[in-house]
Amino acid sequence: MSNLTRIIENRDGSALARMAGSAPEAVKMVNPEAEKLVDALFRNLKQVFPAAVNTTFRDPNDEVAAKRQWIAAFAENGIRSREQISAGMQHARASESPFWPSPGKFIAWCKQGAIRASGLPDTAELYDMVMDYAKRRGLYAGPEAFPWSSNAAYWMVTKLYSEMRGLNLSESELLKHCGKELAAMAKRVEANEPIPAPVVQIPKLHIPVSNEKGLDKIAELRAKLNMPRKPC
Structure with a gap:
């Protein structure tokens, strides 16, 4: 063989x-x-x-x-x-x-x-993975520290979680997004494209935020990335 x-x-x-x-x-x-x-x-x-x-x-x-x-x-x-x-x-x-x-x-x-x-689940399994991540993500230092089953799971779940929160997706809407994400990842796998390992991500904000919340988010990202605070 x-x-x-x-x-x-x-x-x-x-x-x-x-x-x-x-x-x-x-x-x-x-x-x-x-x-x-x-x-x-x-x-x-x-x-x-x-x-x-x-x-x-x-x-x-x-x-x-x-x-x-x-x-x-x-x-x-x-x-x-x-x-x-x-x-x-x-x-x-x-x-x-x-x-x-x-x-x-x-x-x-x-x-x-x-x-x-390569670790790709079906649509229902991916939805459950997003829900599990939403429930347990606070127990870890960051998304990259979560116990992912595969590199592909990391990229799909973190993207879907961000979309779920930013777009306020309903259960049915999230399931549709899961199907699209799986189809896109399956094409990458079929093409033998290497799926990168988890890395520190900067969250994508899908809805407007106030100036105060925006500054808080920047401070949070700086702390996570060990970046010094800018002088006032």
Whole structure:
């Protein structure tokens, strides 16, 4: 499995092009190592989906064509990391169906697993996380000190908490904001974008404040950031 991910990560263009070809001559030109790697992946999947042996791949030519299409689909959809493929296999083992999945289905499993592995909850779970943070945030020196389950959770929850307070969101409105925030973060995860670790944040004020409250907020931020007070 690790060799397969290496081939995908390296994006061996010539090998992928030959694997994706439909002519019988293209099959004969495939790099022997790449052919062995795809064989290993399919052997693993056959153990999970035994019905494929006598149905989907009854004709050996069908299996050869399927291998070409799977490699091409991985390259086209950015499935190139060991974690993604492992996540896909985890979903495959949990599947209740004994039948072989389409490459699109397996790719979706890879992406879903990678998202969950990155700590992304569903909408209801994210809402509960915001409520828990609102209740317990005062026990910690700052947002960055809160016991976050992941970097992604930190960025989503702190942003949603700020919006909830600043915009005075109702429960239904906050749930909608949770859904949008999850969708945005999922795109970042799918793109393999690194999610930064928690850092000290300057709160965003969404509503006007009085001059006195504004000065108090500045003093609070200076104290948190260990900045000296300005002389009067």
